[in-house]
Amino acid sequence: TGLKSVKEQSKKQAKDDGSYQITLIFDDELSGIPGGTVTVDGKTTTFEWRLANFVTKSESFSVEVKDNYGNVLTQTINLSDLQW
Numbered sequence: 001t002g003l004k005s006v007k008e009q010s011k012k013q014a015k016d017d018g019s020y021q022i023t024l025i026f027d028d029e030l031s032g033i034p035g036g037t038v039t040v041d042g043k044t045t046t047f048e049w050r051l052a053n054f055v056t057k058s059e060s061f062s063v064e065v066k067d068n069y070g071n072v073l074t075q076t077i078n079l080s081d082l083q084w
Contacts, residue, residue, distance in 0.1 A: 002029030003065060003073045012082040015055065020079060024052040028067045036065035036073075 009025040026033050027050060035048040040061040045054060052063065060078045 002027070002031075003033070003067045003071050004028070005063070005065075005073070005075065005077065007081055008083070010077075010082050012079055012084060014084075019055050019057045022052070022054050022056060022061075022082070024063065024077070026050045026052075026065045026073070028071075031068040033065060033067055036063060038063050 004027055006025040006027050011023045013021040015021060024038070026036070033050045035046060036052065037044050037046050038052050038054055038061055040054065040056045040058050047053070059080075060076055062074070062076050065073045
C-alpha cells in the first residue's frame with residue numbers, strides 16, 4: 001500500500017493557552033483517502049479526505065486512516081515528529 005502520513009507537510013502551531021493547532025496530511029499513491037480518525041486523550045474524532053486539523057495539549061495522539069481499497073494506516077504521532 002502507498003498509504004502514509006506526510007510528516008514534512010504536517011505542522012504544529014503553538015497557541016497562547018499552551019495547546020497546539022495540529023494539521024496532519026496523509027497521502028496514498030495508489031488510491032484516494034476517504035478519511036480517518038484521530039484519538040487524543042481517549043477522545044476520537046473523525047476527519048474527511050487527507051487532512052486532519054485539531055487542537056491538543058497532548059504530547060502524542062493516535063491516527064487511523066483508510067484508503068479506498070480498505071488498507072489501514074494506524075500510528076502514534078508525537079508532537080516532536082511535526083514541524084513548526
